[in-house]
Amino acid sequence: MPALRHLLKQQFHKAIATLLPCSCVLCGKTCKTLVCPECHLQFFKDSTSRCVQCAIPLISTSANPHHCGDCLSTAPNFDHTIVVCNYVAPSDQLILAYKFGHRLAIAALFAEMLRDAALKEHQQSLCDVLCPVPLGRQRLIERGFNQSLEIAKPLSHHLGVALYPALLHRSRETAQQSSLHPDDRHKNVRNAFTIDSTAIELIRGKHVGVVDDVMTTGTTLNEIASILKRFGAAKVSNYVFARTPLH
Numbered sequence: 001m002p003a004l005r006h007l008l009k010q011q012f013h014k015a016i017a018t019l020l021p022c023s024c025v026l027c028g029k030t031c032k033t034l035v036c037p038e039c040h041l042q043f044f045k046d047s048t049s050r051c052v053q054c055a056i057p058l059i060s061t062s063a064n065p066h067h068c069g070d071c072l073s074t075a076p077n078f079d080h081t082i083v084v085c086n087y088v089a090p091s092d093q094l095i096l097a098y099k100f101g102h103r104l105a106i107a108a109l110f111a112e113m114l115r116d117a118a119l120k121e122h123q124q125s126l127c128d129v130l131c132p133v134p135l136g137r138q139r140l141i142e143r144g145f146n147q148s149l150e151i152a153k154p155l156s157h158h159l160g161v162a163l164y165p166a167l168l169h170r171s172r173e174t175a176q177q178s179s180l181h182p183d184d185r186h187k188n189v190r191n192a193f194t195i196d197s198t199a200i201e202l203i204r205g206k207h208v209g210v211v212d213d214v215m216t217t218g219t220t221l222n223e224i225a226s227i228l229k230r231f232g233a234a235k236v237s238n239y240v241f242a243r244t245p246l247h
């Protein structure tokens with residue numbers, strides 16, 4: 001039934017798109033998609049060589065072709081990160097339109113691009129279950145939706161991987177990571193998440209995928225991977241639309 005509902009929703013959105021002209025979120029040109037084919041080609045055909053673990057762009061002189069220096073010296077708790085693009089202009093406009101302009105249709109576009117990025121990585125296995133980074137209660141009331149969950153829903157469908165929306169909870173409100181000095185970010189999210197007790201059996205020995213819209217330093221995702229592994233997850237991969245390119 002959820003598959004049928006998803007299909008009907010897709011058909012509805014396609015029908016609306018053919019009836020209503022709209023403009024590209026990035027360049028403003030009239031088109032029938034959220035991002036015109038030209039912008040898509042220019043900004044989202046990412047051929048950047050990235051660290052497999054944290055997805056930071058690797059410099060051409062890197063000694064290791066797969067991992068950045070930071071991951072080699074202090075390995076994060078997650079094993080793998082899939083991203084679509086860097087969090088830079090103009091692709092950051094999509095995130096802003098989505099999160100603060102409440103253009104929820106953009107979540108479907110993010111999910112499609114994340115699916116393509118995930119399927120491109122042949123040597124990495126797909127995760128067994130997906131979950132979103134949870135929002136605190138207060139932030140959820142303010143925004144009205146969890147941006148990670150809205151991406152995770154269509155991504156789960158595209159990848160054929162089960163989604164557990166309430167696998168993780170925020171046990172307390174945290175300050176926005178982007179507002180904090182990097183040194184304070186770890187303290188801000190330490191012990192900020194809990195796992196639903198009924199879901200522990202679902203992740204034991206499993207490869208868990210964690211969905212988020214933006215990865216900045218990776219501190220939040222690292223804390224989440226830590227708790228998932230403490231409760232028995234065998235492997236944790238992040239599925240993130242945009243990555244801030246510098247630590």
Ligand SMILES: [Zn+2]
Pocket residue numbers: 024025026027028029035036037038039040
């Ligand atoms: Zn465009």
Ligand SMILES: [Zn+2]
Pocket residue numbers: 051052053054055056067068069070071072
């Ligand atoms: Zn790395």
